[in-house]
Amino acid sequence: MRLAVGLLLVALLATPASGTVLSKPKSTQTTLNIYFIDVEGGAATLIVTPAGESVLIDAGWDGAGGRDAKRIQDAMHLAGVTAIDHLIVTHYHRDHYGGVPELSRLVTIKRFYDHGKMTALGEDSQFAERYGAYQAAAKNETITLRAGDRISLKNVDGLPPLSLLCVAANAGLIDKKTKPNPECNPGPERTPDTSENGRSVGLWLQWGAFDFVNLGDLTSSVLPGLFCPANQIGEVDLYQATWHGGTLPNNEILLRSLRPTVTVMINGPRKGGHQDVIKLLQDLPASKAVYQLHRNVQTTAEQNTKAEFIANLEEQPDDGNMIAVAIDAKKGSLIVTNTRTRLSQSYRIK
Secondary structure, eight states, rough: OOHHHHHHHHHHHOOOOSOOOOOOOOOOOOOOOEEEOOOTTTTOOEEEESSSSSEEEEOOOSOOOOOOOHHHHHHHHHHSOOOOOOOOEOOOOOOHHHHHHHHHHEEEEOEEEOOOSSOTTTTTTHHHHHHHHHHTTTTTTTOOOTTEEEEEEOOOOSSEEHHHHEETTTTTTOOOOOOOOOTTOOOOOOOOOOGGGGGGGGEEEETTTTEEEEHHHHHHOTTHHHHHHOOOOOOEEOEEEGGOOOOOTTTTHHHHHHOOOOEEOOTTTTOOOOHHHHHHHHHTTOOOEEEEOOOOTOOOOOOOGGGGGGEEEESSSSOOOEEEEEETTTTTEEEEEETTTEEEEEEEEO
C-alpha cells in the first residue's frame, strides 16, 4: 500500500498535468501548505509554514502495519520536511492519537501538545496501553493546551504573521467577542459534556486574510459556546469538518456562522461524510466546494460531493490519496489539489 502512495507522490512531483500540480516546496517559500492525509476515517492534518515549520494535528490509527504513520511520513516527504516541529493531539481516541508511537519511530517529533494528562477513559478498554505508549513516545513531556493559548510559529520577512490559536481544550472555550451572532436567534445553549470528544482541542489558524479551523471531534453540546450568542471565530476560508463530517456537531447554525469557502471532510468509506452535512454545506451561499477523503459507500453518488472532489472513490483498494491545499496570502487565493486526479481548483480568500 505504501509503495502505491509513494509512486503516486513521485508522479505528482515529476509528471505534468492540467491544472496546478503539487511540487516539493523549498525550505522557505511563499505559500502555506496543508495536507489532509487519508488515515481511513481517522484524522491527520499536516501544516507546513512558509518558514518550513511543520505542525501535525492528530496522527491516525495504530495498527494496520503502521499504515497511518507511513502515510504521514509520505506526506512529509511531499511537503519537504523531515521532522514534526509541533504535534497536537486533539483528544485521546484511537483514530486521532493511536498512530503517534509508530510515527515517533519513523520521524523526529519535537513537541507534543494535548488537552491534559488523564489516568482513565471508560470509552476505551485499552486506554492504559495506548495512552502509555503515547506518553512514552513523548518521553512524558507533553504541553497542556488551554483555550486562549497560542502556539508560537516562525514568521518570514515580507509575509503576513502566522497565528495558531487554541479555541477549545478540555471543554474550555475562548470567550472574547460580545457582538451577538444573528444566526443564533437565540440558538442552542451549551450543555455539560464529559465525553472525550467534548474535550477535543480546537484550533484556528490565521495567515493574513486566510482562516482555517479544525475543531477536532467537538460535540453539539460544547460547540454552541463558540458561536452563540457571539461568534468567537467568524467566517473562514477552509474548514475541516468536525467529527469527520458527522451530523450532530455540523448543524446549520455552526455552518452558517463559519460560512466556509472550502470544506474538507476527513472521512472513511463507512464513517462520516454524511449526506445531510454535505447538502447543508453545498446550500451555503458562501460555499464553493466540499471535498471528501473518501466516497461514502453507504449513500448514492448524488449524496456525495462531486467525484472530482473525492480523493478515494473505492472502498477497496484504498490508495491513500490526499487533499492538499496551498495558500498564497499575497495573491489572496487557495489552491486545492486532489492527489487522485492531480488536478487543482483555485478559490479566493475572503
